[in-house]
Amino acid sequence: MKMFEVANSSIKQVMNQLLKGSAFDSFLVRGAAISTFTKIEISGILEKNYLPEDERDPSRNYVYWSEIRPFIFSLIKGGPAPGVLKIIFSATDDEVEAMHNNASAMFLNLLYEEGNLKFTTAVGQRSFSLDRTPDDVWDKYIEQFFNKNSWSVSTLS
Numbered sequence: 001m002k003m004f005e006v007a008n009s010s011i012k013q014v015m016n017q018l019l020k021g022s023a024f025d026s027f028l029v030r031g032a033a034i035s036t037f038t039k040i041e042i043s044g045i046l047e048k049n050y051l052p053e054d055e056r057d058p059s060r061n062y063v064y065w066s067e068i069r070p071f072i073f074s075l076i077k078g079g080p081a082p083g084v085l086k087i088i089f090s091a092t093d094d095e096v097e098a099m100h101n102n103a104s105a106m107f108l109n110l111l112y113e114e115g116n117l118k119f120t121t122a123v124g125q126r127s128f129s130l131d132r133t134p135d136d137v138w139d140k141y142i143e144q145f146f147n148k149n150s151w152s153v154s155t156l157s
């Protein structure tokens with residue numbers, strides 16, 4: 001698990017990509033919470049019965065960020081910045097499997113609070129192991145994601 005802090009000079013750029021761009025669109029959303037005038041909590045669980053039958057994917061259980069981004073943006077748009085914004089992203093099952101055979105899930109947690117933006121990573125493993133390789137692979141992937149988007153991010157842990 002690593003913690004990353006976004007430099008003040010990059011927060012606006014990251015938030016623009018988060019809410020208006022496509023940088024995060026390929027991540028799944030496990031959950032989100034937004035505090036504005038009230039706290040709103042969103043489950044990322046995909047309600048498959050809501051979708052037309054030909055669009056249902058039995059292997060997918062969570063929504064993509066691209067699917068929920070417009071809704072979250074509408075909750076924030078036009079008002080002051082939220083007091084707190086938390087989003088739990090994850091890689092798709094196919095990506096997780098391709099990165100490491102003992103990984104069961106790979107998470108990227110976003111926390112925007114009091115004008116600061118931080119990310120933490122986490123990896124769930126299929127079977128107990130002291131091997132940190134799945135964590136290292138995911139952390140490196142996330143670091144490359146930040147670099148690819150030219151965001152100034154420092155490692156805190």
